[in-house]
Structure formats: structure tokens, C-alpha cells
Amino acid sequence: MTRKFVYGGALVAFLASCALTLTAIIIPRWISWDEETPSGERIHYTYGLHRRCSSLTKTCEYFPKEQDCHGDRYFCSMWRSVGFLMSFAIVIEGMNLIVYIIILAGGKQKRESGWKFLAGLHMIVAALQVAAMAIIAYLYDNDDRFFPGWELDSSWINCTISWSVQFLLACGICAAAIWLPIEGGYELIPNDEFGEME
Numbered sequence: 001m002t003r004k005f006v007y008g009g010a011l012v013a014f015l016a017s018c019a020l021t022l023t024a025i026i027i028p029r030w031i032s033w034d035e036e037t038p039s040g041e042r043i044h045y046t047y048g049l050h051r052r053c054s055s056l057t058k059t060c061e062y063f064p065k066e067q068d069c070h071g072d073r074y075f076c077s078m079w080r081s082v083g084f085l086m087s088f089a090i091v092i093e094g095m096n097l098i099v100y101i102i103i104l105a106g107g108k109q110k111r112e113s114g115w116k117f118l119a120g121l122h123m124i125v126a127a128l129q130v131a132a133m134a135i136i137a138y139l140y141d142n143d144d145r146f147f148p149g150w151e152l153d154s155s156w157i158n159c160t161i162s163w164s165v166q167f168l169l170a171c172g173i174c175a176a177a178i179w180l181p182i183e184g185g186y187e188l189i190p191n192d193e194f195g196e197m198e
Contacts, residue, residue, distance in 0.1 A: 004104065006176045007111065010169050011100045014122075017169070018093050020162040021129070025086050028053050028060060029153040030136055031146060046153065049083040075143055078135055085132040086159070089125050096121045115177040122170035129163035
């Protein structure tokens with residue numbers, strides 16, 4: 001049965017995973033393009049879930065706008081879907097944090113029964129982030145705007161690490177619940193009434 005130290009260690013890894021999820025959403029570096037001009041100036045473009053940045057203008061703007069769709073609603077719908085999936089993953093991570101607090105603040109009974117719900121939430125977050133990562137990879141491989149020279153960048157990597165940690169946490173919590181001995185197991189109390197026969 002899972003113990004406090006298992007939940008405590010899982011909570012630390014979970015918080016690190018949440019930080020990676022937040023940086024993947026906030027920092028606009030899912031796909032980037034970097035090139036050096038003949039004059040030695042570096043040109044850098046980055047696409048985030050909600051912003052696009054350029055080193056030429058030294059500004060970031062909302063993305064995707066209607067003109068970015070070029071009459072093709074498919075790209076914009078897919079890109080916005082990734083933003084929704086990642087935002088929904090943050091909401092589920094918030095629920096996960098509440099469950100951790102309830103389990104750690106509760107008694108032994110909460111720790112004995114809470115692992116199933118907690119592992120399930122971890123798997124939901126991992127599935128949402130896998131879907132988001134896969135959509136971005138698909139667009140990167142198949143959309144004409146990403147010609148050779150564009151690369152998947154740090155936010156995509158952060159998402160990949162985050163869902164991997166979430167998946168491993170779900171597996172680890174399940175394994176601990178199944179294979180660890182019962183926490184503070186009970187021992188039989190000797191009863192003098194049934195003493196040894198002479």
C-alpha cells in the first residue's frame with residue numbers, strides 16, 4: 001500500500017511536471033526558425049500556442065489571426081485545439097494537486113483508497129499532452145508554412161517531458177499501491193484465554 005513518502009516524492013515530481021506544462025503554454029517556442037543573413041544578422045521566428053514572435057520587429061503578436069489561416073481553417077482549428085488541450089491539462093493538474101493535498105492531509109484510509117483516483121488523473125493529463133504534442137508534430141511535418149529550417153523547439157520538448165513524467169507517476173503510484181506492504185500493518189494481539197495446552 002502506498003505510504004506518505006511515496007505520495008510526497010510523487011508530489012515533488014508532479015510539481016516539476018506542472019512547471020513544465022506552464023512554461024510550454026506561456027513561452028512561445030513550440031516551433032522556431034533561425035537563420036543568419038549574409039550580413040551576419042540572425043533572424044529568429046518562434047510560434048507559441050497563442051503568440052508569434054519575430055526578431056526583425058522585436059515584438060510578439062497574437063497567433064493565429066484570421067489572415068494566418070489563408071482561407072484554410074484546418075490549420076487554425078488544429079492550432080487552437082492544442083491551446084485548448086494544454087489549458088485543459090492545467091485544469092486537471094489543479095485537480096490533481098487538490099487530490100494530493102487531501103491524500104497527504106488525510107489519514108491512512110485516504111492513502112489506501114486515493115491512489116486509484118490520483119493515478120487516473122495523471123493518465124488523463126498525460127493523454128491530453130500527448131494529443132497536443134502529436135498535433136503540433138503533425139502540423140510541423142505536413143503544413144506548407146513549415147519548410148526546411150523550421151524546428152520543434154523548447155516548449156514542445158517541455159510538453160514531451162511533462163507528459164512522460166505524468167505517465168511514469170501514474171505507473172509508479174499503481175506499482176507502489178500493489179507491491180508495497182500495507183502501511184503500519186496490524187499484528188495479532190496475544191490472547192491469554194487460548195494459551196498453550198499443558
